[in-house]
Amino acid sequence: MVKENHTTFSGFILLGYSELLDLQGLLFALFLSIYIGIIIGNGLIIYVTLTDPALDNPMYFFLKSLSFLEICYTTVTIPKIMANLVVENQTISFIGCAVQIFFMLLLGGTECLLLAAMAYDRYVAICHPLYYKAIMNRQLCLGLLSLSLILNIPMHAGQLYLLFTLPFCDSHEINNLFCDIPPLLELACTDTYINQVIIFAAALFLLIIPFSLILVSYLKIISAILKISSVDGRKKVFSTCSSHLTVVCLFYGSATIVYLSPRSKESVEINKLCSLFYIIVVPMFNPIIYSLRNKEVKVSLGKLFRRKMVL
Template structure:
């Protein structure tokens, strides 16, 4: 990254919410509260689904892993955001920016794949109930989790390497709340067409394809539910699926607006809002969505909370 008109970039400046200087303290309090809610809410889901005997099923095994993933995913961006709001500096080294981007993509891909696995679990449970214990045995569940976590690592490390191998010139200011490909590409000089195509291919593999598989699963699930003779059976089936559908809609909906929206229609403010939605708001709502709409989780929570208070 050197030449007559190029300089070696050693750091970037995340603008974040610098356009709201009077609200820095307020925003710090808001995001600290959100982060604590994410840690406590998802932490409780992990404890409940691990310790309660009635929740030792594949569905809650996947939910436990999903909650842990949400904690990891938000920990990539929110602590850094809180530090920037506290210090009001926003500088991030080149290496730290690359590491943040890499982990954001690896964990984001894992989340997309894990949501797909959870949809497949519901498909087998509702469409093939007699074969469910055989198909979704513990070994298969563990293999699905391992694949979801690890399959994207080599591809997304290479993707991150390509992004940070670009030549950066001029301004070092990233008009975003964390390091991400779209604002980084805007700072690059020279041709970026190939890397943009590469990013869209990665999005096709790790976001669009999982979303389509989830969609196909739920078309088959809804078709099966509608045919159920019992009203209570239909209600219970819809109840177990609706929570997952809400999380899928929030995560994929906000993410697609950021990554698939044409450049010409990009607005820095709207991109920040939707980026906050899939990296912060959805992980915060996840425990509420799964607990408030699930009688088993509520019952387990009622048994656990008195023990936690006494201890």
């Protein structure tokens, strides 16, 4: 069956927004601007957290890791999307599609678990401040990041194997901007029940369980915030946590709709739009949200720009 897939066709056609022929140039400029903004914004977050000693703590270790993931995450998809907007042949090879799906799932799944680790970091910092440095030491931070990555590798390698051993029908047109599991399953000429079960299990592990842990952490954090007597103190803590919670809601919400909602003809365009949220919108707004809502990051960025202006 694997041999049949490799020999009967050489790739897929990514339809994207091919029906908007008059807007291809505008869409290319839009995606290019967004991609440059993602690189610059997240790159600045990485730079200031690496160079400013005031940001040398676990919270900003996770933040720069998140920004690095966002850059890699969008690089897997946006360049190919832009290329398909300027060429007539909107194809992607069999291997290219498999590679794109694997790294998109790997980086996206790692981000899911990293966001949960960031919530735990905030819980320890606010609810157990005296033990914060002892608990959130460098070894634990590196361990949580490494574990988030390691757990995702076999899971998505298995998903990819099950997906690309399916027999595909004559139509190789993927009604999406990039290769992804749900639209590819629609091209299969056989029952995909096992694949659907695997998708649900992966979503349970990477979306439902981490999101539930984040909610529990924030319930405890809110309870601790309400006990702070100082109004300024409450505002500062809430501002820091609201940045992370905003990113969590955008990322988990859009990913849940795409991977857990029932597939239908009416939902295809909605899912295509939602996929743009976790592929483009969240990485674009991540540095904006954290820089606007976080006083330490704003101060560090201000010092950086003042140094550049002096030079």
